[in-house]
Amino acid sequence: MKHLLLVHHSQTGSTAALAQAVLDGARSPDIEGVELRVASPLSADAADLAWADAVILGTPENFGYMSGALKYFFDRIYYPCLEQTQGLPYALFIKAGNDGAGALASVRRIVTGLRWREVQAPLVIAGEVDEQALAACRELGMALAAGLEAGLF
Secondary structure (H helix, E strand, C coil), X not given: CEEEEEEECCCCCHHHHHHHHHHHHHXXXXXXXXXXXXXXXXXXXXXXXXXXXXXXXXXXXXXXXXXXXXXXXXXXXXXXXXXXXXXCEEEEEEEECCCCHHHHHHHHHHHHHHCCEECCCCEEEECXXXXXXXXXXXXXHHHHHHHHHCCCC
């Protein structure tokens, strides 16, 4: 059994709706060999990352940056996980108020230092959360879980 961790933060509910769509995709009935764990960045820790074979990160764009909660997560896990999680496959989704570029750059800067491996193109959802955005998030979750189950990463 492979382990997929979803760490996301939402203050207004929009990012939570996207995260639910990611989970719905990862829980596709066609995928049987992946166990999912969902954690808030305020409580997720190095033990959660040690459990995970891959991670999906979700954040709103706050003031052109990732959420403070996701930054707090990185602050707490960075050094404990620096050597242990190198090569960890990850994917990222951002609920952007603007273009998401600052949030994307800030997350990428940290995961580059951790030496995690981006296995899906980041998904930046700007504007309203509509059915197209939810479908893209379901696809992200399904693709990551299916790739994990198939041993692609």
